[in-house]
Amino acid sequence: MSLFExxxxxxxxxSEGMNRLGxxxxxxxxxxxxxxxxxxxxxxxxxxxxxxxxxxxEKAHAIKGTAGNLSITxxxxxxxxxxxxxxxxxxxxxxxxxxxxLPVQKQIIECIEKSMQ
Amino acid sequence: MDKDKTILIVDDIEINxxxxxxxxxxxxxxxxxxxxxxxxxxxxxxxxxxAVLLDLLMPKMNGLEVLQKMNDNGRxxxxxxFLITAANSEEMLxxxxxxxxxxxxxxxxxxxxxxxxxNNVIELxxxxxxxxxxxxxxxxxxxxxxxxxVETLATVIEFRDGESGEHVKRISGxxxxxxxxxxxxxxxxxxxxxxxxxxxxxxxxxxxxxIMIPDSILNKPGRLTKEEFEIMKxxxxxxxxxxxxxxxxxxxxxxxxxxxxxxxxxxRWDGRGYPDGLKGEExxxxxxxxxxxxxxxxxxxxxxxxxxxxxxxxxxxxxxGECGMFNPKVMKAFExxxxxxxxxxxIKD
Numbered sequence: 001m002s003l004f005e006x007x008x009x010x011x012x013x014x015s016e017g018m019n020r021l022g023x024x025x026x027x028x029x030x031x032x033x034x035x036x037x038x039x040x041x042x043x044x045x046x047x048x049x050x051x052x053x054x055x056x057x058e059k060a061h062a063i064k065g066t067a068g069n070l071s072i073t074x075x076x077x078x079x080x081x082x083x084x085x086x087x088x089x090x091x092x093x094x095x096x097x098x099x100x101x102l103p104v105q106k107q108i109i110e111c112i113e114k115s116m117q
Numbered sequence: 118m119d120k121d122k123t124i125l126i127v128d129d130i131e132i133n134x135x136x137x138x139x140x141x142x143x144x145x146x147x148x149x150x151x152x153x154x155x156x157x158x159x160x161x162x163x164x165x166x167x168a169v170l171l172d173l174l175m176p177k178m179n180g181l182e183v184l185q186k187m188n189d190n191g192r193x194x195x196x197x198x199f200l201i202t203a204a205n206s207e208e209m210l211x212x213x214x215x216x217x218x219x220x221x222x223x224x225x226x227x228x229x230x231x232x233x234x235x236n237n238v239i240e241l242x243x244x245x246x247x248x249x250x251x252x253x254x255x256x257x258x259x260x261x262x263x264x265x266x267v268e269t270l271a272t273v274i275e276f277r278d279g280e281s282g283e284h285v286k287r288i289s290g291x292x293x294x295x296x297x298x299x300x301x302x303x304x305x306x307x308x309x310x311x312x313x314x315x316x317x318x319x320x321x322x323x324x325x326x327x328i329m330i331p332d333s334i335l336n337k338p339g340r341l342t343k344e345e346f347e348i349m350k351x352x353x354x355x356x357x358x359x360x361x362x363x364x365x366x367x368x369x370x371x372x373x374x375x376x377x378x379x380x381x382x383x384x385r386w387d388g389r390g391y392p393d394g395l396k397g398e399e400x401x402x403x404x405x406x407x408x409x410x411x412x413x414x415x416x417x418x419x420x421x422x423x424x425x426x427x428x429x430x431x432x433x434x435x436x437x438g439e440c441g442m443f444n445p446k447v448m449k450a451f452e453x454x455x456x457x458x459x460x461x462x463x464i465k466d
Contacts, residue, residue, distance in 0.1 A: 019227075020225060020226060020227055020228055021136065021139065021140075021228050022140075022228040022229055024139070027139055031132060031135060031136060034131060034132045034135055035132055037131075038130065038131060038132050058174070061174065061203065062129075062130050064203060065130060065133060065203040065224045065225075066130055066132045066133065068203065068224055068225035069132065069133065069136055069224060069225040069226055070132075070225075071225065076225075
């Protein structure tokens with residue numbers, strides 16, 4: 001199974017993401033690599049303390065922006081919700097959403113990283 | 118599209134910068150900054166930036182703060198700024214527009230739409246900047262032509278007065294010295310340099326009304342009779358009538374100064390001047406400066422009715438009040454300018 005097929009299987013809207021970049025497949029592939037590097041820098045955990053909420057909003061907002069540009073829909077949707085929940089002062093609901101998305105996120109990252117190797 | 122144009126991409130997220138750079142790299146040189154502080158540094162060192170793509174939320178300095186700085190240094194007038202946003206608050210976006218952002222780019226991006234929108238605005242700005250530069254050159258040229266016309270008019274009148282046209286240039290030079298000094302010494306009279314420029318240009322028309330005075334009076338070698346002096350005094354009011362007939366040969370600011378100077382350069386601080394008998398601060402500071410310049414030059418130049426006095430005699434006569442009473446502060450500026458005045462290298466003003 002190709003990278004794009006695998007990603008489609010994980011809910012990534014590859015055709016839309018590529019369309020966003022004018023159909024440039026090699027660029028899209030390269031940016032997926034940048035995406036894994038970027039998301040790896042953020043060290044997001046569901047085990048965050050209340051005083052970490054502010055920093056978490058910034059991280060979630062950044063992940064949302066990058067995932068959206070590549071139409072990595074599950075991550076984009078989850079982090080949009082997490083950002084909104086944290087800004088609305090609902091950390092526990094944000095935590096639940098994080099618990100749900102982190103395994104999916106891990107799968108998507110691993111899938112991309114495997115293909116890059 | 119030529120690549121002599123540059124786009125500055127400001128975003129703390131590498132992947133966003135990479136996507137935007139990819140979209141525009143074929144048409145533009147790309148500059149990148151990771152926060153607002155770096156963005157301002159890049160703008161400072163590059164004067165050919167055709168557009169700025171500016172993220173709102175960034176560390177160190179956010180997008181709105183960058184916009185505020187661009188307002189402060191005036192760059193916002195010539196460089197279009199696009200705000201990049203992923204559903205930030207409406208208040209922030211509204212503030213962005215108020216601070217001069219031309220458009221909002223929502224994340225996720227759509228490459229084709231984005232490049233069209235940004236290219237259109239860049240072309241529009243380039244066109245507008247070019248037109249403004251053409252207009253500025255034409256205004257400069259027009260001002261030069263106007264100045265020549267005004268100088269010609271003033272010189273023609275001076276020739277009638279038996280002068281060579283140098284009097285008006287000397288008045289302009291002396292007025293500049295006095296206005297600069299007054300402006301420097303007395304904060305209440307401070308004027309920006311461009312206003313002093315206008316005053317100096319206006320000063321050369323101070324005697325334009327003399328064109329209405331008959332030769333028999335204007336060039337009379339002896340003392341004027343009371344009646345003749347009354348006619349001579351009318352050159353102030355007659356000058357204003359002439360200016361009213363030709364307001365379009367000069368811009369409004371110069372017209373206003375010219376009119377005021379023309380009418381009031383014979384007024385005196387104690388109210389004993391003419392035509393309106395104004396006194397003290399009723400007389401504008403520029404008319405008071407031209408009044409001293411005119412008297413000093415009249416004393417130190419040869420006229421049909423008198424020989425030229427030397428500098429020291431002229432200064433003594435002015436200080437003694439033999440030519441009427443002047444604003445004490447302008448007199449102080451006059452005294453403080455003696456070193457410059459005595460050199461007489463200002464006559465080429």
